[in-house]
Amino acid sequence: MRWAGIAGVIFVVLIVVSIFTGGSMPAPDDSVEKIRSFYVDHRGGLIAGNFIGLFATPFALWFGVMLRELVRRDRVSNALGTASLAGLLVTAPMAMLGGVLQEVPVFVKGGAAHYSGDTLRLLFDAQALAFTATASGVIVFVAAAALALRRTSALPSYAMWLAVLAVVGNVVTIFGTLGPGAAAIGFIGVATFALFILVSGITMAVGKATPASA
Numbered sequence: 001m002r003w004a005g006i007a008g009v010i011f012v013v014l015i016v017v018s019i020f021t022g023g024s025m026p027a028p029d030d031s032v033e034k035i036r037s038f039y040v041d042h043r044g045g046l047i048a049g050n051f052i053g054l055f056a057t058p059f060a061l062w063f064g065v066m067l068r069e070l071v072r073r074d075r076v077s078n079a080l081g082t083a084s085l086a087g088l089l090v091t092a093p094m095a096m097l098g099g100v101l102q103e104v105p106v107f108v109k110g111g112a113a114h115y116s117g118d119t120l121r122l123l124f125d126a127q128a129l130a131f132t133a134t135a136s137g138v139i140v141f142v143a144a145a146a147l148a149l150r151r152t153s154a155l156p157s158y159a160m161w162l163a164v165l166a167v168v169g170n171v172v173t174i175f176g177t178l179g180p181g182a183a184a185i186g187f188i189g190v191a192t193f194a195l196f197i198l199v200s201g202i203t204m205a206v207g208k209a210t211p212a213s214a
Contacts, residue, residue, distance in 0.1 A: 001066060001070060001204045001207075001209045001211055002204065002205050002206075002207060003066075004062060004063050004065075004066030004067070004070075004201075004204055005063075005200070005201040005202065005203065005204025005205030005206075005209070006201065006205050007059040007060075007062045007063045007066075007201070008059070008060070008063035008197045008198065008200060008201025008204070008205075009198060009201040009202060009205060010056070010059045011056050011057075011059035011060040011063060011197060011201075012194045012197055012198040012201070014052050014053070014055060014056035014059070015052075015053065015056050015190075015194060016194070017052055018048075018049040018050070018052040018053040018056065019049070019190075021045045021048050021049040021052065022042060022045045022046050022048075022049035022102070023038070023041070023042040023045050023046075025038070025128075026038050026124075027180065027184070028124065028125055028128055028180035029180035032117035032120055032121055033117075035120055035121065035124050036112055036113070036115075036117075036120055039105045039106050039112035039120070040106075040112050040113055042106075043106040043109070043112070046102055046103055046106050047103055047106060047107070049099070049102075050099040050100065050102060050103040053095065053096070053099045054096060054099065057092050057095070057096060060088065060092065060197070061088065061089070061092060063197060063201060064084065064085045064088035064089075064141070065085060066204075067081070067084060067085070067145060067200070068081035068082060068084060068085045069081070069211070070154045070155070070204070070209055070210075070211050071084075071145075071148035071149065071151075071152045071154045073151070073152045076151065077148050077151050077152050080144045080145075080147050080148035080151065081144070081148050083140060083144035084140070084141050084142075084144035084145040084148060085141075086140060087137045087138065087139070087140030087141030087142070087143075087144060088137065088141045089137075090136065090137030090140065091134045091137030091138050091141060092137075094130055094131075094133050094134045094137060095130075095131065095134050097130045098127050098128075098130035098131035098134070099127075101123055101126050101127035101130055102127040104123055105120060105123050105124075128186075129177060131186060132173060132174070132176045132177050132186050132189075133177070134189075135170040135171075135173040135174050135176075135186075135189045136170075136174065138166065138170045138189060138193050139167055139170045139171060139174075141193075142163040142164075142166040142167050142170070142193065142196055143163070143167045145160075145163045145196075146160050146161075146163035146164050146167065149163065152210075153210065154209060154210050154211065155200055155203055155204070155208070155209055155210075156203060156208060158199065159196070159199060159200045159203060162192075162195055162196040162199055162200070163196050165192050165195070165196070166189075166192040166193050166195070166196045168192070169188045169189045169191065169192030169193070170188075170189040170192065170193065172185055172188050172189065173185060173186050173188055173189030173190075
């Protein structure tokens with residue numbers, strides 16, 4: 001469990017680095033030229049950010065697998081642990097798709113400068129919606145984890161409450177799909193999701209988890 005906790009912490013650190021590496025994103029309803037300038041000016045950061053995000057994904061999946069093992073007690077807790085892992089398995093490919101779509105305009109050097117305005121806006125909106133769509137999987141992941149932790153007390157109660165907070169944060173994030181003006185609230189879901197994994201990971205790493213008996 002300690003290594004799973006360390007994996008969770010590494011995942012959060014890498015994701016935070018990847019977010020800041022890419023620079024400050026334009027709003028979805030900004031002008032095409034502002035979006036084009038962002039891609040041109042941040043090519044290196046976007047490529048590096050996507051690489052770091054892909055590298056971080058296996059750490060998150062290992063954390064999710066071991067969290068499932070941590071809460072295994074009876075049939076209900078086993079089902080909740082499996083549902084939590086399933087939510088993470090939905091989240092990961094959507095996040096990777098968002099990263100790929102974000103890198104497409106800059107993958108070839110000078111590409112963003114020559115794409116048509118319609119193509120650039122399509123790619124920019126697609127990556128934003130892909131990242132927002134991860135909230136659905138995150139809700140399953142953290143909601144099932146909260147219920148499993150409540151049932152088993154495998155982690156201290158604060159981890160369960162942080163999972164509940166992440167549920168709320170990602171429900172709010174889903175509303176970001178309603179229009180470009182609501183896109184900024186997507187950060188709430190990412191922040192609460194990362195906070196749950198970070199604190200739970202630290203708790204597991206320092207040996208405060210209570211795994212089921214073999």
